[in-house]
Amino acid sequence: MIEIVSQITLVLLTLSILLCTFRLVKGPSMADRVVALDTIGLNLIGFIGLVMILQETVLFAEALLIIAILAFISTISFAKFLEGGVVIDR
Amino acid sequence: MVEIIISIFLLTGGILSFLGSIGIIRFPDVYGRLHSATKSATLGVIGILLGTFLFFLILHDLFIGKILLGIIFVFLTAPVGAFMISRTAYNTGIKLWDKSVQDDLKTDIEKEKQKNRQ
DSSP states (O other): OHHHHHHHHHHHHHHHHHHHHHHHHHOSSHHHHHHHHHHHHHHHHHHHHHHHHHHTOSTTHHHHHHHHHHHHHHHHHHHHHHHHSOSSOO | OHHHHHHHHHHHHHHHHHHHHHHHHHOSSHHHHHHHIIIIIHHHHHHHHHHHHHIIIIISOOOOHHHHHHHHHHHHHHHHHHHHHHHHHHHTTOOOOTTOOOOHHHHHHHHHHHHHHO
8 A cells, every 4th residue: 555655656756857857947046946955855755765665665764864955955055046146155 | 345445545646647637738827837737746746645554554564664754854845846937927027817816925025115115
């Protein structure tokens, strides 16, 4: 049962990433694209959780954390860069 | 019984993520899209991760603290990222939707300018 539910959820997450990709390509401003990228990162974390359930392994837990950290840092640095042109200001 | 609870967590998470992405497509301006992306997609991911944690804890007797760390990290950092993006959007001059009725930040900025002039 959990296997079928995981596969259904994987399909839902795939559709969600497709919709975000549409916004990423089309988005009228750069802020829209950053929002879409942030959401794609969040959905990838869910993907890895579901793959952990489907394959019954715990080896992907580190990958989950690293993708979370990379998504956060890329969002913050894109926001800083779009605002002022500098990522690290003193 | 346990499988039903885990399945409910997983399905709720997936549906919330999907609804968040529909909001990203359908909302008219950046601020509305941030509302949808931050709240709904974050809760969806937290639901999926809780389902994964319970799956390994109950059915496999494995306590994985990294998944809990991931939940706490996503819960803490998604609002920070949304705040930074919205601040950037406002400062770079992206307009609100033309049917918006209230812009409190604009009036506050004008008050601050008048105070600095005096």
